[in-house]
Amino acid sequence: MRAARLIRMALLVQSNPGLTAAALARALDVSERTVIRDAQALQEAGIPVRSERGRTGGYHLAPGYRTRLTTLHPTEAETLFLSGLPSALRDLGLSDAADTARLKLTATLLPSVRAAAEASVRRFHLDAPAWFREPSAPELLPELARAVWSDRVVALSYARPGRGGAPACAVSRVVEPYGLVLKAGTWYVVARLHDGDGPGGVRGDGPGGGWRTYRVDRVTALAPPAPGGPEVFVRAADFDLAAHWEAHAHAFARALLRTTVTVRLTAWGLGRLPDVVDGAAVGDALASASAPDGDGLVTLALRAESEDVAHDQLARLGADVEVLAPASLRARFRERAAALAALYRTDPETGSGADGQR
Structure with missing residues (x-):
């Protein structure tokens, strides 16, 4: 465990000179x-890691020194060849480049490591889209990827x-696109609002500090900013897309749940x-559940994106759920139940009702 961490630290310092102890602590x-203890251990092992103070300080390797820790272990090669999603690369227009890079990497591997990498590809395939859903790349995704x-x-x-x-409404924003996420x-594109009047050109106040998440399939147009404005932005050095998404994805999903429905459920x-x-919505709903009543029924509050989605x-769940509120949704279920009862009241073969009469 510690040996792997020491290797990671040495490679991080080699590829990112000047990382602070705090930055390395977060990465590791x-x-x-x-x-600090690991840096001392690396020095004792003959890897000249040194810490420097000042604005350009941080951890560095001695000038001209490069580690010899870059040879891949078979397990590392297996993992590396599993790290790409073919469908995602295709959507981004990068499948050809990825194939070429994979061929180049394969050519540099030792025969034993190459066999391990090829074996992983034959045994595992990552399929991102959900079931019963035909994946399609948003039209503007490649252009947005180039902007990222x-x-x-x-x-x-x-x-x-x-x-x-209500019908959808058009919104226009000038943004700094920091990253793309396939969920x-x-x-989705994670972006920061851009405002030339704000400090550093970025509007940092307001909810989320100016960060926004947009579904790419709802982006209808992309264009350069207004003439005279900056064409590029300076990316925040400490921004971590994966960490940002993990921190905000749950809150983002909960923010979509704008409707509360009260229901009564059977145990099934x-x-x-x-x-x-x-x-x-599941966790909050189960936490709000009442104790079973005399008939074994449980009442709880359930949040949903809209009444249409809740319906x-x-x-x-059929007859194993009863909507108690809101009244409008209960009415929709009552109308649905009446329509189903009328539909199934008549025998499709004879045209007679359940009592045998037409």
């Missing part, structure tokens, strides 16, 4: 005190979904609830 998920790669400021037009059945087959319906509703989700 250890304390700063552990970083080049740190280019863009004017983004976005179709914001309407609330309560369950849907692409309660057990099936996590299979039919949004994952972000579609809860309909899968």
Whole structure:
């Protein structure tokens, strides 16, 4: 465990000279005190890691020194060849480049390591999109990816979904696109609002400190910013896309749940609830559940994106769920139940009702 961490630390310092103890501690998920001890251990092992003070300080390797720790272990090669998603690379227009890079990497590997890497590809395949959903790349995804790669400021037009059945409305923002995320087959862009009047050109106040997440399939247009404005932005050195997404994804999912529905469920319906509703809503819903009543029924409050979404989700539970509120949604289920009762009242073969009469 420690040996692997020491190798990682040496490679981090080699590829990113000037990393501070705090930055290394975050990257290695250890304390700063552990970083200091590990630096001493590397020095004792003959790797000239040194710490420098001042504005250009941090940890460095001695000038001209490069570690010899870059040879891949078979297990590392297996992991590396599993790290790409073919569908994601295709959506981004990078599949050809990835194939070429993989061939070049394969050619540099020792025969034993090459065999391990090829074996992993034959045994594992990563499929990002969800079931029963035909994946499609948003039309503007490749152009947006180029803006992300080049740190280019863009004017983004976005179709914001309407609330309560209202039609979608068009929104325009000038943003700094920091990264793209593929989540369950849907692409999102993580961006920071850009404002030439703000400090450093970035609007940092307000909810989320100026950070926004947009679904790429709802982006309707991309254009350069207004003439005279900056064409590129300076990326924050401490921004970590994976950490940002992990920190904000749960809050983002919960923010979509704008409607509260009160329901009564059978034991079977309660057990099936996590299979039919949004994952972000399940924990709060189960926490709000009452004790079973005399008939074994449980009442709870469930959050959903909208009444339409709640209707579609809860309909899968059939008679094992009863909507108590809001009244409008209860009325929709009453109308649905009446329509189903009328549909199934008549025998499709004879045209007669359940009592044998036409």
